[in-house]
Amino acid sequence: MMASDLRRPRRRDEVRIRRAGSETTAYDPSSSAIHLLNPSALAIWELCDGETTPYEIAEAVSEVTGRPIDEVEAEVEQAVTALEELGLITL
Amino acid sequence: MGAMADATSVLIVSSDEGVSAALAAFLIGNDGTEVVGQASTAREAATPSLGADVALILPGMGSNGELVTELASRTAVVVLGDPDDADAMVEAVEAGALAFLGHDAPFGEIVEAVHAVSEGRAIVPPQLLGSLLRRVVRRRRSEREAAEQLSVLTDREREIFELTARGLGRIEAAEMLFISPHTVRTHMQRILAKLNLHSRSELVAFAARCGYEVGVNGKDVDDGI
Numbered sequence: 001m002m003a004s005d006l007r008r009p010r011r012r013d014e015v016r017i018r019r020a021g022s023e024t025t026a027y028d029p030s031s032s033a034i035h036l037l038n039p040s041a042l043a044i045w046e047l048c049d050g051e052t053t054p055y056e057i058a059e060a061v062s063e064v065t066g067r068p069i070d071e072v073e074a075e076v077e078q079a080v081t082a083l084e085e086l087g088l089i090t091l
Numbered sequence: 092m093g094a095m096a097d098a099t100s101v102l103i104v105s106s107d108e109g110v111s112a113a114l115a116a117f118l119i120g121n122d123g124t125e126v127v128g129q130a131s132t133a134r135e136a137a138t139p140s141l142g143a144d145v146a147l148i149l150p151g152m153g154s155n156g157e158l159v160t161e162l163a164s165r166t167a168v169v170v171l172g173d174p175d176d177a178d179a180m181v182e183a184v185e186a187g188a189l190a191f192l193g194h195d196a197p198f199g200e201i202v203e204a205v206h207a208v209s210e211g212r213a214i215v216p217p218q219l220l221g222s223l224l225r226r227v228v229r230r231r232r233s234e235r236e237a238a239e240q241l242s243v244l245t246d247r248e249r250e251i252f253e254l255t256a257r258g259l260g261r262i263e264a265a266e267m268l269f270i271s272p273h274t275v276r277t278h279m280q281r282i283l284a285k286l287n288l289h290s291r292s293e294l295v296a297f298a299a300r301c302g303y304e305v306g307v308n309g310k311d312v313d314d315g316i
Contacts, residue, residue: 022217039217046221052228060227064220065213066189 009080009089010050017042028087035086044079048089054080099209100127102166104136104158105149114149117198124205133158144209145169147201150194154179156186163187167208171196180216181223185230190214230302237301243285251278255291256298258306 058076062069083089105111118124130136146162170183174193189208254264265272
């Protein structure tokens with residue numbers, strides 16, 4: 001992932017988020033699948049607004065957590081890939 | 092008080108002496124932490140001699156963004172505040188705090204946060220992560236866009252832009268740059284035209300959005316630019 005990465009992942013509007021205490025589930029009515037999202041995955045999913053690139057997300061995570069951007073980029077990339085494979089976002 | 096090897100030193104910042112004393116007593120009695128000072132005002136807290144690994148800012152003082160930023164420049168900061176005030180939490184983190192805990196957090200949780208931030212780890216309440224990241228993305232994007240706009244300025248114009256944003260008047264800026272106030276005025280007019288701004292105050296607001304340090308107007312400021 002680099003700053004020149006122009007992908008702008010977009011969350012699928014039909015996915016429904018339910019919060020119950022500290023747990024968050026994402027329900028995909030097209031597949032009837034329910035996915036459990038941890039806080040980081042939920043935060044990244046929410047940032048997939050069709051305008052924000054994965055690199056911008058990684059920069060923000062790096063700033064908020066104080067962790068090096070190199071370390072964070074790989075994790076954000078994994079999260080974006082996983083969300084796409086689960087059908088929760090489109091790239 | 093004997094210094095313990097590897098103990099995390101803590102500066103407690105609080106205007107409430109009772110709460111400060113109670114927390115200090117707990118931290119002193121806890122293996123791994125020691126209290127190196129208690130400050131009841133922002134001025135006391137900013138005293139450089141109060142070197143500490145962690146500054147623990149208790150409720151009432153964490154909303155002072157300048158205090159948080161000042162302390163965060165030289166130590167790790169934990170802020171305690173209203174757990175329902177999402178804006179306050181986000182602002183504290185954006186000001187440089189590495190952790191924000193509710194004011195009713197158990198002492199054990201406070202100690203864990205102290206150790207975590209002393210190791211450079213941030214603690215962000217999970218329910219806030221999304222809104223905090225969104226704000227950071229928006230702010231960074233705005234700064235990037237503004238930086239692109241500033242790229243049209245010459246080096247000298249950039250210098251004058253920065254001095255003006257900091258609140259210097261024409262004469263002060265001229266003295267600092269060894270040029271005449273008339274020349275500063277000419278540059279300012281060009282800067283405003285290039286950035287499509289119409290006044291000094293618009294320039295200052297624009298500079299703030301760019302992430303520049305802005306200040307109150309100096310003594311010789313007038314909006315005749």
